[in-house]
Amino acid sequence: MLTVYIYVLDTLADWELGHVTAELCSGRFFKREASRLSLKTVGCSREPIRTMGGLTVVPDCSVDDLAVCKTSALLLPGAESWNAPEHGAIIAKAEELLSAGGTVCAICGATAALASAGLLDRRPHTSNGPGFLEMAAPGYKGQRFYVDKPSVADGKLITAGSAGALPWAKQIIEHLDVFAPNTLESWFQYFRTGGPNHFFALLQSLPADSEEDVRPSR
Incomplete structure (x- = not known):
């Protein structure tokens, strides 16, 4: 079973996780043969955090509990608090996870945290626009690998800028093959355009006898 860890920290940008976590948790549009998923929130401690939107989240586990293996995926959202030193532990875990064949997905401020650790120096990536990482991540040396797109997938590393939450979600869902x-494609086009034709195409694409046992579990 694949475990998707969602890092939660104070001032977390709620909207950046909304699309991807809702779909991975509900499994409402999963294909019949999709692998089971386990979703867990992870914090630098087990203490509650407060999101930018004012929601309180109690982490399911701490950084030390994160399993570093190829069947783990880590989602790193944006936040205004990434400069706090306690978040260095999850960035170290992200590096270990990539080395072990796991998946790391970062958006907005989390990309600056990866860049500060040198994890974007030799891999295609994106962020909040050309020049942002130079400003936010002293020592960043990955300019020639920067791709000016809303979301960029490089194998098991998926990065996005703050306005790229929807394409980021699409690339994560595609990578996880659920x-x-x-x-x-219908899901993406519906949420991108709001066109009712895409909504009905989405419904028509689903298996007629979707099974409950392919829903994610906690």
């Missing part, structure tokens, strides 16, 4: 291709 939606059929036509379902994923």
